Amino acid sequence: xxxxxxxxxxxxxxxxxxKAVNLEIPEGQVLALIGPSGAGxxxxxxxxxxxxxxxxxxxxxxxxELTGLSAGMLRKERRRMGMIFQEYALVERLSVMENVLxxxxxxxxxxxxxxxxxxxxxxxxxxxxxxxxxLAHMADKRADELSGGQRQRVGICRxxxxxxxxxxxxxxxxxxxxxxxxxxxxxxxxxxxxxxxxAIINIHDVALAxxxxxxxxxxxxxxMVYDGxxxxxxxxxxxxxxxxxxxxxxxxxxxxxxxxxxxxxx
Amino acid sequence: MSDAAFDVAGRIGQPWKKPPFIQxxxxxxxxxxxxxxxxxxxxxxxxxxxxRVYEGLERGKKFVxxxxxxDFTTRSSDIFEGMMESIIMTVASSVVGIAISIPxxxxxxxxxxxxxxxxxCRGIIAIxxxxxxxxxxxxxxxxxxxxxxxxxxxLSFATIGFLSKLLAEDIESMDKVQAEAIKASGARWTQWIxxxxxxxxxxxxxxxxxxxxxxxxxxxxxxxxVGAGGIGATLNTAFDRYEYDTAAAILLIIIVIVxxxxxxxxxxxxxxx
Numbered sequence: 001x002x003x004x005x006x007x008x009x010x011x012x013x014x015x016x017x018x019k020a021v022n023l024e025i026p027e028g029q030v031l032a033l034i035g036p037s038g039a040g041x042x043x044x045x046x047x048x049x050x051x052x053x054x055x056x057x058x059x060x061x062x063x064x065e066l067t068g069l070s071a072g073m074l075r076k077e078r079r080r081m082g083m084i085f086q087e088y089a090l091v092e093r094l095s096v097m098e099n100v101l102x103x104x105x106x107x108x109x110x111x112x113x114x115x116x117x118x119x120x121x122x123x124x125x126x127x128x129x130x131x132x133x134x135l136a137h138m139a140d141k142r143a144d145e146l147s148g149g150q151r152q153r154v155g156i157c158r159x160x161x162x163x164x165x166x167x168x169x170x171x172x173x174x175x176x177x178x179x180x181x182x183x184x185x186x187x188x189x190x191x192x193x194x195x196x197x198x199a200i201i202n203i204h205d206v207a208l209a210x211x212x213x214x215x216x217x218x219x220x221x222x223x224m225v226y227d228g229x230x231x232x233x234x235x236x237x238x239x240x241x242x243x244x245x246x247x248x249x250x251x252x253x254x255x256x257x258x259x260x261x262x263x264x265x266x
Numbered sequence: 267m268s269d270a271a272f273d274v275a276g277r278i279g280q281p282w283k284k285p286p287f288i289q290x291x292x293x294x295x296x297x298x299x300x301x302x303x304x305x306x307x308x309x310x311x312x313x314x315x316x317x318r319v320y321e322g323l324e325r326g327k328k329f330v331x332x333x334x335x336x337d338f339t340t341r342s343s344d345i346f347e348g349m350m351e352s353i354i355m356t357v358a359s360s361v362v363g364i365a366i367s368i369p370x371x372x373x374x375x376x377x378x379x380x381x382x383x384x385x386x387c388r389g390i391i392a393i394x395x396x397x398x399x400x401x402x403x404x405x406x407x408x409x410x411x412x413x414x415x416x417x418x419x420x421l422s423f424a425t426i427g428f429l430s431k432l433l434a435e436d437i438e439s440m441d442k443v444q445a446e447a448i449k450a451s452g453a454r455w456t457q458w459i460x461x462x463x464x465x466x467x468x469x470x471x472x473x474x475x476x477x478x479x480x481x482x483x484x485x486x487x488x489x490x491x492v493g494a495g496g497i498g499a500t501l502n503t504a505f506d507r508y509e510y511d512t513a514a515a516i517l518l519i520i521i522v523i524v525x526x527x528x529x530x531x532x533x534x535x536x537x538x539x
Contacts, residue, residue, distance in 0.1 A: 049450055078452035089447035093465040102461050106452025113457050155447075162451055 001027045001198050002048070002166055007057035009043050009222075017043040019222040020057070025166075030192050030199045032209035032230070035219035036242050041202040044219065045168040048200075049081045050074060061166065079106035082159030082197075084188070086171035088151040092144040096135065096154050099143050100126040103161035122161070129157040133187065149180035156188060160195070167192065167199035173208065181205070185212045206233065329510050336518055337511035341504070345516055348500030352486040355417045355496050360479045362418075363425025368471075370426060371433035378437055378463065387430070394427025399485055403494040414495030421482045421489070428481070429474055436470040437463060469538045476531030480524060487520055 002025040009018040017040040025031055033041045046052035048059055050066060059066040066077055082103070090099045104122045105113055112118065118126075130136040133153040135146075143151060152172060159167055169188060173181035185201075189212045192199050203209045209216060210230040218226030218233075218241035225240050226233070235247035288294040338345065373379045373387030402423055406416040440463060448462035490498015497516060504513040 051446055051450060075452045075454060078450060081450070083447065083450040085443060085447055087443065089443040091444045091448065091461060091465050092441075093468065094461070098461070102448055102453070103451050105448065105454075105457045105461060110454065110456045110460075113453075114460055158447070158451070168450075 001025055001029075001062065002200075003058075003060040004044075004048070005058040005060070007044070007047055007059065008055045009040070009047055009052065010055045017222050018047065018054070021219075021222070021224055023217065023224070023227075025198050025200070028192070028196045028198055029215060030189055030201065030213050031215045031217060032213040033200055033202045033217050033219060034204065034206055034209055034226075034241065037204070039219040040222040041219055042170055043222075045083075045170055045200055045202060048166075048168060049078050049083060051083075075106055079162050080165045082162045082164035082167045084152070084155050084159050084167060084169040084172050086174045088148070088155045090143040090146075090151050090154055090158075092142070094143060095139070096130070096141050096143055096146070097126060097139040099154055100130060100139075100157045100161055103158040106162065125161055126157070129160055130154075132191075133157060148176050149184065152176065152180075152184050153187070156184075156191065160191060164197065167197050167201075169199055169201040171202050171204065173203065173205065181208060182211070189213070206238065329514075332510035332514040333518065335511055336515035337509070338515045341500070341509070341512045344500050344503070345497075345512070345519070348490070348497040348516075349519060351414050352483065352490075352496035352498070355414050355421060355486045355489075356479060356483040359418045359421035360425060360475070360482050363422040363482075364429055364475050364478070366422070367426050367429035367433060370430040371437060372459065372463075374430055374434035375437035377440075377442070378459070387434075391427050391431050391434070394423055395431065397423075399424050399489065400492060403489045403492050407493045412493040412495070417486060417489045417494035417496050420494060421485060424485070425478050425482065429478055432474050433467065433471055436467045440466040469535065472538050473531065473535045476527070476534055480527040480531065483527065484520070484524060487516075 002023075004021055004023040006020045006022060007018055008016070008020055010016050021040075021044060033044065035041050043052055047054040048061075048066070054067055057067065061077060061080060064077055066074065069077060091102065094102070098116065101113075101116075101118050101122060104118060108118060108122070127136055127139065130139055133156060135150060135153055135157075138146065138150065143154065146154065155172075167188070172184055172188060176184060185203075185208055188199065188201065191197070201209070201213065210233065213230060216226065216228065216230050216233060217224055218237065220241050226237050238247045239245065286294060288297065370387045370390055373383045374391055376384055379387065399420055403416060403420040406419050410416045410419070444466060445458065445462035448458050453461065486496040487498045487501060490496045490500065491502050493499070497520065501513060501516045504510075504516060
């Protein structure tokens, strides 16, 4: 579904953010990308939809190679990749509804979007999505009136209304409290399952990643140093990804968290 | 976890002061004393002719007293005409100026426009700002003759430099991620501007536009002095005829209108935040 081949990103400053990353993600797989700050996680997902231009290498979304596309073709392909941001990245002075509908900009013409006259099907879908995340009653509120968790839900709706095949999720829980973090992660993973979406989730909270995903990629200094199931993250592996630290507590905490989450869910 | 090179023991019990902005002591004092000496010398070169001031006080008194007794009626039709002309000039030039400023501001924001466009737009802004209103007005009066057309064009031109520059700076300091999120949805450039950029800079644009309207009105009173029409022409005539009471009436009207605009812009800005 998504295939990265020898993806390299070297910034103008000379920093090598990605060093020949190869990665293949099958249809419907939710994957967590972990690693220390500056490991290149954010760069990696931004290179996929080319918010950051990769220096070399190829990105295949289905059969389409993305790195060589013209601006117009890239816009078409971006519609198939929904993005969810750290700090939500809602346009704060627009209403919740406008924010959600902005996910359809790739499908509607300028004047329609300028006059906010979206097709009825888009409006219906926006309300359905908002209702799914429990925010339909907030549709006409301004985005900056919402709490952090609510904003991230709107961000999720904005990504999903694109009708994407892939979700690119950049630190979705970085500025949320632990409970809201779990709710958001659970929501993202549920929605991916419902719609059969693949997702790459950047996350620095290892325990949270282990709770929700089927596969974990560990990135260090722009190189993949781990690719496997979440329970394969032993203290040795974590040391390899993050550097020397006492990891026993983190791993134990995960087990407790799991139990707690299950009991909360039931 | 202590820093190896840092001697903490030597600092314990010592007073702490904020490190000075200029590290070298001699340079710091030279700059300070030099600036002080220059200031004193500069003030000493400004001559004051006290006997002239004494004479002038009498004239000044007449002028000020006229405010207590403004004459709105004698030249009321002149005042009314001039005022209407000024208001037309102000509104027309503000609308045209702002309409031209917006695309130039987009072009002059480095995070929105490519480098060649950026340089051209910055160039336009630099020219507009370098040429002072009065100078432009004198030139345009020479080209188009006396009257409000020259004033209208002058103010439009001046608005571009002012509004484009400040709006471009606001665009450059916008939150990048909000705009990025719109881009990631596959929006085209125009949609990206409309959804990602415009909402972020709209309050500033409205605030600046109101402020510029206010400036243009005040400027329209000055431009009349060089023949570019408006209330300034009426004001100038009043001064030439030593009709301080009529001049006072005109100035009072200008003050009231400027204050009204100030109040209005405050209300509007509070609403669009």
